[in-house]
Amino acid sequence: MNKQSPITLTTLHTNTRHDSGPKHVTGTAEYIDDMIEPVGTMHAYLGLSTRAHAEIVSIDFSAVKAAPGVIGVLTAEDIPGENDVSPSHKHDEPIFAEGKVQFWGQPLFAVIAETRDAARRAAHLAAVDYRDLDWLPDVRSAQAAGGKLVTEPLKLERGDVAAGMASAPRRAQGAITIGGQDHFYLEGHIAFAIPGEDEDVVIHSSTQHPSEVQLMVAQVLAIRHNAVTINVRRMGGGFGGKETQGNLFAAVAALAAKKWNRACKIRPDRDDDMQATGKRHDFVVEYDVGYDDTGRILAVDAVYGARAGFSSDLSGPVTDRALFHADNAYWYPAVRVRSEPLYTNTVSNTAFRGFGGPQGMMAAERWIEDIAYALGKDPLEIRKANFYGTDIDNVTPYHQTVSDNVIHRVVDELEASSDYQARRRAVLDFNATNAVLKKGIALTPVKFGISFTATWYNQAGALVHVYKDGSIHLSHGGTEMGQGLYIKVAQVVADAFGVNLDTVKIMATSTGKVPNTSATAASSGSDLNGMAAWDACEQIKARLVAHAAKLYDVDAVDCRWVTGGLDIGKKHVPFAELAASAYLNRVQLSAAGFYKTPNIHWDRATGKGHPFYYFAYGASVSEVTIDTLSGEYTVDRVDILHDVGKSLNPAIDIGQVEGGFIQGMGWLTTEELVWDGKGQLRTHAPSTYKIPLASDVPPVFNVRLAEWSVNKEPTIGRSKAVGEPPLMLAMSVVEALGMAVASVADYRHAPQLDTPVTPERVLMGVERMKGAST
């Protein structure tokens, strides 16, 4: 299926507001915890381990069971099917730990009680006896202990790396530590299970991946998929944190609901949510880069060690994607990159907007910086010198040719519109005359591959009903977590039929409506579901045209879709009238649509293929001021030019760019995950884990879409995916902070800041510079 994109009538490519906007602002948008509970609804709460790695000698539940309101306790023994919710199907992720615990915060059991408060209080009353085991906190310790992996590593190789290094007059060698990130979706995990007859269970789940939750619940209950229905109306944020991590909560709610034949809801508090569910992987990237005297890279050899945590989860594909973006926008004549998804005794890390790509790109920008400072040049000059060509020097480390490269135009336009050169001179002048406050400015590019690298995920379904009154009912497999997917797909449907948007009723996502869906992830939501919905519309439209041609005795070619309905010869038939007459003439007014992304393939064993349908591009310029006495800083101005192809909804897309940038800035600046010496995460609530505030938004924040951009591929409306790529625009903040730090030693040394670049890291960087300069 590779049809041309639909002809635009009126609704696509406009600034249509989020469909739930009025409900959001009035508090009437219903999240799972807001739903009316059936009488007798029970509440579950998890009991978590308080050891990083230990054998479970015994657990005494007597105090738990005696606590007020407690109905019962669920442990591994209560699971009729498999005690596993591993999305990689490696069976390494138990719902409830058995025999041993492998991280602080791992679920051991669940308490089921009449109220959430009762369950929560009782969950802390279990007496667990542990026998401590040696444990691995992080990448370095895991590597030192032999480097046990949770899943198969990947190697990408192209060109002769040894020869490239040998011929290189200069080398950049080092390591960068890139911190992880908590999703901090405002709505935490939640699942609400309602038992039905026979084996049936309906679960309202805060998940980006309903079909996987369905599979997991079926596996846990030892029932068929068709007995499990997963519904998702909306999530209060996802960002990848609800791609796999909702499995466990849904499974626990379903277990309790079926065991006691009562509805059951589970919602951890923020602290437990942050301790018991996975985050963005932190990485240590060791690199060796050969380059010439002009700053052109000749060879790259790097190892990407990632803290996977105790289980595989998505660490395989995440570390794969780190390698896929080891190039960012740069041509490496010879390259060898290898991943190490390392076993550690920490929560199993998972998907997070960018999915390993940001870490891969951060490392690339590190060696660009190393080269620039070594040569005494503006890093932008080095970036430009190494950009992929448009016709030559355009093959990636995974042997896909980049055929849609627009990075040169994006960067050139942004450099001009942001007045980069003059501002850089002003920054240099400022630093020459100020001893305590120092400024920095940097421009960094983004090139991001669009498609799931698990090729089979690149498919989607939709279900469209037209009723007799012309109103339309839209279902598809994508989930709404705030990103505006629902409104974009509704725009596609309204546009296809030429009707007003309010004619289209957006239905909650349900496995009962559209089966076997993929996660709403990898930025793919509107690409996939938009096309699937459009396919369904086209099927119905074809039947309507055939019907109209017959009814009015004209040729089908004389029927033309226009705003409001169908022009049949010289007669205009409003859509509702057409639907009514089609019904009376026994025309099917419902269709299931389907789409699969064309032209993609990937052979992981050889590290070769064409995993990405296309690339999204962008660039940003950040200017900062640091205080060299305290390390505190301000981000003073940010300019962004981002490529979303021909935008389906510029207002929604701008929102993704602004939001993605700020979220990325948080990841790289103030969001620090800190574990203590016993393996407990100490930053598990907003009091200790600091995401950006309104007052962290740059006072000057110029965000533009590349309005000239049109996807070369026939995507829906020629748009491009927008969810993940803007997050990485925030890399320019790190590089700008680096420049300000480097100014202390007159830019003679690369700043080499690890992330997140907290005030402490800035001050310590300044101290290093002072040490290096004496």
Place this chain on the structure above:
Amino acid sequence: MVEVANAIRFLLNGDEVMLTDVSPDLTLLDWLRLNRRLRGSKEGCAEGDCGACTVLVGRLMGDEIIYDSVTACIRFVGSLHGTHVVTVEHLRGENGALHPVQQAVVDHHGSQCGFCTPGFVMSLYGLWMRDPDPSRTAIEKALQGNLCRCTGYAPIIRAGQAISGYGRPEADLLRAERIAVKDRIKAINDGRRIEVGAGEQRIIIPASLDDFASVYEANPEARIVAGSTDVGLWVTKFMRQIGPVIFIGHLQELKRIAENDSEVRFYAGVSYSEALPVIEANFPQLGELWNRIAGEQIRNMGTIGGNIANGSPIGDTPPPFIALGAKLHLRRGEHRREIKLEDYFLAYGKQDRQPGEFVESVTLPLLPAGETFATYKISKRREEDISALCGAFRVFVNDAGTVGMARIAFGGMAATPKRARAVEAALIGKNWSMDTVEAVLGHFAEDFQPITDMRASAEYRLLAAQNLLKRFYLETQGAGVRLKREVA
């Protein structure tokens, strides 16, 4: 003998509520969501840090009704007696349309996932009512206590700047009902003490400051709760039993601020927000710090007395107050005593406060002419964060250019707020110069052996503390070394 009533009464939106059986640890958010099924207010963190549960609480102040944004997650229902609680469900425009605040947020694409949105709407509403044409800085300040993970805030700020184009506060429907609301609240505040429940479930809402003093003297085991910004977390995070509780946030006598030519006296119940204008007028050096204490909702709830009384080593007010030479006034029944604030903090978790005794007020001497004073807070995130360290510096340099007096106090550097006595001693009598400053830095390690935790390393704390003395010196020389965020 005061009269006693046995019901907690307040207004919820348009309805009067009367509760005769209420647990002292019942939070407003749980009560709204579970008991009243008003589910527009959301739980994002249950610690007052994300703002998804923001509601307005109106209270009598003199003859006025003041509406404060507060976080319902750590506000106890028992503390609401005689107030008007306004939730997002009560906001409405004319003829059932969206309220101007709501319409602005919708039109400017200010919601994505929408979970934080009701809280933002309430914060923006509170701002618009008192400042319909806010500067960007005012908007950011009003939103310091609201987290959004989707939008990057930019569209919410744009919405905040546009609201008055959608409607003016004069036409607000809630404003129109205020006279009636005030009458209803006045009727509830009838001068009686409220007592509900027994034993650990007992709630006491004293009729007056004197009533509080006598009730607490008689019940020294009771927990005093003013703003509940600390005790709230004991409940929501640690599920601690807090009763019996004496709620004192309503006591107008504890909200007094007395100024004269030489000092300012803050009674313990003065909130950070209430203190701000007086602080800015009398201690302009503290204005920046004050605006960086927590978020707007917490500044509306938290009190000066509470920040001192709880003895935290990372409270933001003790370091500057100690540097200024603050005096603490403690009271037990009718017995009052005065101590130096710095002497109140004995050890971690241990203060010089006897059973039945409470912090009644704190007096700040005005800065004598010729002295210089500054306070610097350092935190990982500039706003709505807890100090990694907070340093307050005060010196007098005599005509000869030598240091005649030095008082330096830090938070976050020890188990209590603490003076840097070795550094002070080393400075006194020396020429006030960078050479002197450099020469005394080594004494910081005598005064402080800070810890490493999630906010900062020990190494950073010590280095930054030393550097803050450098910053202070440079500022006394007129150097512009303070980082400023410039917004249009």
